[in-house]
Each structure stands twice: as structure tokens, then as C-alpha cells.
Amino acid sequence: MSSINQQVADRLREGADLLEQQRADGFRVRAYRGAADAIARLGRDLTDLYEQEGREGLLALPGVGAGIAGAIEEILRTGRWSQLERLRGMLDAERLFCAVPGVGKVLSRRIHDCLHVDTLEALEVAAHDGRLAAVPGIGLRRAAIIRGALGTMLGRARPRLRAVDEPPVAVLLDVDAEYRRDAAAGRLPRIAPRRFNPDGEAWLPILHTDRGTWHFTAMFSNTARAHEFGRTRDWVVIYFHADHQEEGQRTIVTETHGPLEGSRVVRGREPECHEHFMEERCRRERSAADRGGDREPSPPFTSARR
Numbered sequence: 001m002s003s004i005n006q007q008v009a010d011r012l013r014e015g016a017d018l019l020e021q022q023r024a025d026g027f028r029v030r031a032y033r034g035a036a037d038a039i040a041r042l043g044r045d046l047t048d049l050y051e052q053e054g055r056e057g058l059l060a061l062p063g064v065g066a067g068i069a070g071a072i073e074e075i076l077r078t079g080r081w082s083q084l085e086r087l088r089g090m091l092d093a094e095r096l097f098c099a100v101p102g103v104g105k106v107l108s109r110r111i112h113d114c115l116h117v118d119t120l121e122a123l124e125v126a127a128h129d130g131r132l133a134a135v136p137g138i139g140l141r142r143a144a145i146i147r148g149a150l151g152t153m154l155g156r157a158r159p160r161l162r163a164v165d166e167p168p169v170a171v172l173l174d175v176d177a178e179y180r181r182d183a184a185a186g187r188l189p190r191i192a193p194r195r196f197n198p199d200g201e202a203w204l205p206i207l208h209t210d211r212g213t214w215h216f217t218a219m220f221s222n223t224a225r226a227h228e229f230g231r232t233r234d235w236v237v238i239y240f241h242a243d244h245q246e247e248g249q250r251t252i253v254t255e256t257h258g259p260l261e262g263s264r265v266v267r268g269r270e271p272e273c274h275e276h277f278m279e280e281r282c283r284r285e286r287s288a289a290d291r292g293g294d295r296e297p298s299p300p301f302t303s304a305r306r
Helices: 003-021 026-041 046-059 066-078 082-088 093-097 105-115 120-129 139-153 169-184 224-228 270-290
Strands: 204-211 214-220 236-242 248-254 264-266
Touching: 003 026, 003 046, 003 066, 003 082, 026 066, 046 066, 066 082, 066 120, 093 105, 093 120, 105 120, 105 224, 120 139, 169 204, 169 214, 169 236, 169 248, 169 264, 169 270, 264 270
Parallel strands: none
Antiparallel strands: 204 214, 214 236, 236 248, 248 264
């Protein structure tokens, strides 16, 4: 086995072991181990395969779907696998972004706080869809420079944008509720994040759960801003992927102002949350009317309040 094949197989197996320890669904565990075994048996160097056949060559390997292919690509291009670092509690997005030419410590923190992304892939998507340019202190010109630097770092001149499919906000809010409920009850395994944790305490609960074809990992935000504002037990970062696509992420918070104040909302998808809560309220009121009750209409968004 070539050294890169060994490295990729070992990391996939470690990811499977951590998922198993953190009580993830057995399907995910078996998928990573199956892909690791296929790569261990591969009679060809993965780097050569990827250079000659690209992503399609990876997807043709037994047991390798879009999510695992994305993990292999990240390892081949950068030597890192952000999901594994997250499972280990070692992911440091601000330090990672400082490796991008033109991005220093202050700007790296601002990007992380504003966009809630923690991988170069996710930052590249934000650089192409306009979100990065909207970060204070960046603008269109600087975003274009960062976009070009990311293209070089990730080994491609043109972006391969992530699929735009995301779970409905109702599903994300349901995962958020499950996570916060189980974390409060002490039912979740805990990891020891490297950042803001000088004593190495295993304090951060982690949840792996599924909804249909969607796979989710949820944990409290361990960013500088979450600590600064005392929201490390409120802001929840949810990572998600389906078998046909790569990983995405969203942050769920308790809204502090506006019509959704006091409600749990998905950052960046507030209009959808508002619509979801309005529909939910209408369903409750119709249900009460069908039962012949004379109750006063329920206040908006109560189901999302903490």
C-alpha cells in the first residue's frame, strides 16, 4: 500500500472509531470502515487516481460516496481532514484561515464569527456566493483576492461549489432541541476541545443523529465570540450531510431581538424560521378549533422558546 493510501485509510478508520465511541449510527461507522478497507486493498496510488480521474475516480471506489470522497479530497489537497479534527476536539478554524494569504488573526476571527464556517471548502463557497464580501473589512476586491488564493490552495482554478440542498429548518430545529435536551440531561458523550480549554476538560457534549437520509453532528459553539458573549451553552453548531452530498453547517441561536425574540432560529435562514413558526401556530389553532375549544390564540413561536 502506498503511504498516502495508508494515511487516508488510517484516518477513515480513526474517524469510524471516534464516531462509534460517540454513539453515532452504525451505518456511518460501517461506511467509513468499508471505505478504509477498499482503499487499503487498492492497487493504485490515490494521488495518481485523483490527478488522472478527479472526483469521479474516487466515487468509483467501493463504498465511497460524496461525503467520503470529499474527505479524501481534503486529505489529498491539504493533508488535513476537518471532520476528524472536529471529532477529536482539535478543530481551530481561526488558525486555519490565517493560512490563507491576506487573512490575518483579526480578519480570521471576524470571518469565523460572521459566517460560522470552519473549513477552507466552506470559506471558498462563501467567497463565491457573496457572503465573504459582506464581512466588515473585506469587500468585493479583497474577497476576490481571497477567492483566488483559496482556488490555488485547494488545487483548482474554478470552484466546485457544494450542493445547495439543506435540511428544512424544522428538521434543524428538531435536531437542536434533541441536542440541548440530551446535553442538559447529561446523556451525551463529551469531548475535550483544544481551544479555550486550558485544563483539557471533556466538557463539550456531542450528538450524532439521523433524520431520514440526513446525518447530523451537533455541538455547542466553542468560538471566541460564543465565550465572549457567554453563549457557549446557547449557540449550537449543526453539521449535516446526506449520502449524495458533502457536509454543510448551520448555527442555531436564541434570537435576542425582533419578531423572533426568544425563539430558536437558524442563522442565515431567519425568514424560513418565521414562516415555520407561523405555520406551526396556525396548526395549533386549527387543532384547537377542531376540538371545539374556546382557547385564546397561542402566542407566536412558543414552541421554539427555551
